[in-house]
Amino acid sequence: MQGGKHMAGGLELKTPFGKLYSTNITPDKKAGIGSYTFEQFDRAMRKGVAADGHNLYPAMPYPSYAKMSGEDMQALYDYLMNGVEPVAQPNKASEMKWPFSMRWGLSLWNKMFLENKPFVEDKTKSAAWNRGAYIVQGLGHCGSCHTPRGIAFQEKTMAQDGKNGNLFLAGSTVDAWHAVSLRDIWTEADIVEFLKTGRNKHATAYGTMTEVVGLSTQHFTQEDLQSIAVYLKSLPVTSKQVAATPKTTFVPQPAGEKLYKTAGGLGYDQFCSTCHRKDGMGVTGLFPPLAGNRSILSEDPTSAIHVTLSGWKSASTKGQPRVVGMPEFGNLTDEELADIITFMRTTWGNQATHVTAAQVKKVRDQIDLAKQDGTKFSTPRFANMLETANAEQVVYGMRLMTETKALLPDNVGNGLNCSSCHLNGGTVAKASPFVGVASQFPRYAARAGREIDLQDRINGCFKRSMHGKPVPKKSKEMQAMVAYFQWMNNGYKMNDKIPGRGIGKIDDAIVPDKTNGKKIYEAQCAVCHGQNGQGVQKPDGSYVFPAVWGDDSFNIGAGMARTYTAAAFIKSNMPMGHSTRFPLGHGGLSDQDAVDVAEYFSHVKRPDFAEKVNDWPNGEKPKDARY
Incomplete structure (x- = not known):
């Protein structure tokens, strides 16, 4: 237990x-x-x-x-x-x-x-094959989950030979999880890596398989893991179900306009793409790809539904000690989840059947979902943008927030997007959400020493956080971003108390310990932002996760360059993928650790801000200002 x-x-x-x-x-x-x-x-x-x-x-x-x-x-x-x-x-x-x-x-x-017979070696096979067969059929009891069961809950076969032998390890659904077929699966090296670490380039262990890896297979000898792989790779693809497995190498395809013009695509973009990326390829070593993923493509979508509803935590192994979390999305409706999972099963070259709301409900009814945290913050849904009269403009505004560098390269001087700080396009509580923001402008800004409008505030981020140039106020792009903010306003008025607004608070009396901050950074942050703060990039140079110091990061004029501002953001939102908390598995550091790591990374060398001499002309400068 x-x-x-x-x-x-x-x-x-x-x-x-x-x-x-x-x-x-x-x-x-x-x-x-x-x-x-x-x-x-x-x-x-x-x-x-x-x-x-x-x-x-x-x-x-x-x-x-x-x-x-x-x-x-x-x-x-x-x-x-x-x-x-x-x-x-x-x-x-x-x-x-x-x-x-x-x-x-x-x-x-x-x-x-019951076949009460000890394992008998096949003299025509290698020693590795026989050892693998012995472990898989006996001690490992892999068939308990991966072999279909009969009406009396018996495994239809206990080995790959004899009656129903073609069903052995051909996949089965038990306890609201679908254990995939182990026939024709990956390469031997992929199998060994998965059983040793709980992850490989194709998948991450979830559900009960997390326990199998964490408590069992990671401790196997290399020889035994290799023997298991040899045996599994020898199993012929003979059943009708397994024969449908594609034999050609999977070649991912772009999601295209489907990502922005369907409810499932927009739902995926909002809730899934931060970790699994818009191209469905995930992040190596952290988040598994969904493009070509056997669990996603399975004829039975039970596991895809289950893990989306309830989340999971990866196995902690010697090879991969850092636990990665999948958030719980059980507070999304059956229809929303059906749309998102269908998008995943039919995009990037994936070819699987659609998922219905009834299928989601069936799984939901079988599992115990955690109670929601009771927050009053109502998460906007990207999919609802399709219902607006100016849907195309609003969606474009959203994209400018989440793909800022790609769509406005002349205005962004580093590798950041607006959503680098305003998570999930400004839809996450205490991550600078955009809910209600449009109604709060124009307003006095102490840093500018004057009244500013919404466009001024947006351009402040372009100049500081993105170390770039302002967007012309009358441009198509600025009008689209403003339209997106207005759509996100949600009926709030000036000076209304808006749940989840801002980035939370942290006591600025906490004395930072930069030495501890470095330790926290290396343990919790470097996996996404790099040992040297350089971020994680794709081969084309675009960022998966942004740089947090250096020439391609925010400048000293950005709010995130201030210790206590950064600490409040970190406390509420970092690290991501660390737990099953909706919507990003985020948070978990203590106040002290958040202050310490903020002090550490915010004070590493970063670009200067030429206009700093104009800031706080009337005083009111915060104590952690960088200049």
Whole structure:
């Protein structure tokens, strides 16, 4: 059980017939298995019969463990009895529905489906193949999730030969997760990397596979991982379901106008593209690609729906110790999620069936979603722009905010976009959202020492944060950005209290520790912004994540160059992809750590600001101003 004591049980296991809970297998003599003889342990592992004679439910994969060698079974027994601390934690009673709560029926199940035969080597195959087959079919019990089950919840086959052998590891849906087919999957090197780190260039482990990698496969020897890969790659593609897998190398295609002219495309752009990118290719080592992703393309979209609803956290492994989070999007409607997932399954060259709101609801009803944080901030939806009379102009304004460098290269002097600070196009609470902003101008600005309008404020960002040149006020681009702000106004009026406005607050009495700030930066920030603050770039030079110091970052006139302004933003919004918090998995640093890392990165060398001599002409300069 998550957060529980090692091997003490209590993990909830959902089945179509009710709930089970894993049992205590520590050597405690009363609550655990400390009184088991080896013979009793061996019988439980191979035949599913406990020491007192009651039958175990086959959610405990004893049909797979039956393939274990006697030597391995003895070693496992010795480990549990001598290498695990006893825990006096009573077992939790199962909650199975009648008649499945009557365990006598399991004896009949065993007679019908249990193949109590140890693994037999195939002398025509290599040693690596046989070792891989032994692990996959037996100890690893991969078929428990990846092989389709019959009406009695039995695996339709326990190996790749014999009756129904073509269904072995061909994919299955259990507990609102779809375990993909393991046939014709990736290269051997990709398989080894995935099982060792939980990630490769194609995918990231999610759902129960996160636990498999984190608790199990990352600890396998390199030889065993390679043997598993050899065996999996040998499985023929014979079933009708698996035969549909494309054999040619996937070549991603541009999303095109579909990204901006459909509800699913705009929903994806708003909620998904920060991590998975507009081209669906993700970020190497962090966020998996969606273009060509087997889970996204699966005939059964259950997992794609499930992970979008509930989020996930990646496995923490020696090779990839930093946990990456997928936000929970359960507060989006079934229709919204159906549109977004359909977009992902039918774009960039992906060719899969559409997802319906009914399918999303079916999965939603099967899982327990976390309660929302109760914020009064109402997240605007990009998709709703399509309903406005000037939709084309408003969408263009949004794009100017999220693709500023690409669309206004003459006005942007570094690698930033407006959305580098105004996250998700200004739709995230406490990330300088644009909700209600249009109604707050014109207004007095202390830094300018005069009244400014909305266009002045926008151009202030172009000159400071983007170290560039102002956009002409009467230009098509400025009019589109203003239209976008007006669409985002949401009915607010001057001086209204707007939930989520700004970037939050942080106590400016906190004394920064730059040394600790460097440590925090290296541990939490460098993965996206680079060890030297240089950001992450694509081969064409465009930024995936922006530089936070150096010539291609914001200048000293930007608000983010000030310690406490940067700290408040960081506290509310960084690091991203760190948790399952909607909408960016953001936040998590303490106030002190936020101040420390802000002091560190904001004071590393960055461009000067020529107009700094004109700032705060009437006084009112904040104490953390850079000049």
